Amino acid sequence: MAKTSSRSRMSNEINAGSMADIAFLLLIFFLVTTTIAEDKGILVKLPPWSDEKPDITQLKTRNVYSVLVNAQNMLLVRGEEMDISDLRDNAKEFIANPTRREDLSEAPNKAIISLKNDRGTSYRTYLEVYNELKAAYFELWDELSRRKYGIPYSEDMSAAQQKVIKGEIPFVISEAEPTSFGEEN
């Protein structure tokens, strides 16, 4: 008897009033969780254009880290062939010069990276090299930040701290006019 009475109640309509709330809940959930594909990349500050050629003769050779990338996408670093995977550690050693070697940079703020490529160098290789050099500096900044302030280096640090770090290890990269070799079809 009791069973039949509960069955007859089922014919009532389901209350749909809360459906809109559920819909909005889902909507907000998706709004929060979906990320719009954003543009990311390597941020670079180009040097201002000047018609005079920069004079690099008064730079000491020990302070210049020359990187050449040729049209065959091979690397020549300070006169020696190098694999791209070794570039980061080598650059770090050059900039920081922890063992005070005579042939590496005098001080991190005197080190200059000179990057030169052919017109036939592939963009992928160029960006890879640039990425490695930037990564070398980033790792040095990170180490210095941990030593000085005990926190990892990031863009969220106070501007003053970032300035101190970048003042001690400035990111100086000079890009020479490429040689017109291996220009493609």
Next chain:
Amino acid sequence: MSKFQKKRGKANPAVSTASLPDIIFMLLFFFMVVTVLRDAELKVKVTTPFATELTKLEEKSLVNYLYIGRPEAKYQSVYGTRPRLQLGDKFADIADIPLFLEQHKVKVPENKRPLITSSLRVDGDVTMGIVQDVKVQLRKSGQLKVNYSAKKKAE
């Protein structure tokens, strides 16, 4: 048997359609959110390389896009297969860059103009020659903030 038939007759299976508009709106909003509006149709093939030291471009209104790559197959009969520059939605020459930058600049409030960034979306297989020409033209036009667009490399 008779028991079953009785039950069916009693239940009134009218599904409420009152929430249908909400569901439709939800779907609409969802697609509105996930769809990335591309301001320009790509006429060149661009597959950006991978990198690790990436910076996010924050304000989209302060970014102008320069695409460099080989023309898509359907444009190759007219424009050839050499890498080309695309500004906005059409093929362009290096000499068109200053005008393109100026057209973007006037839309930006004056106090934010120094923050304008040029996003170079360059195909990984393109050689540096054309990229170099674009860079020189950007420097001559005083547009020094440049972003080499790249994808995050999984480590």
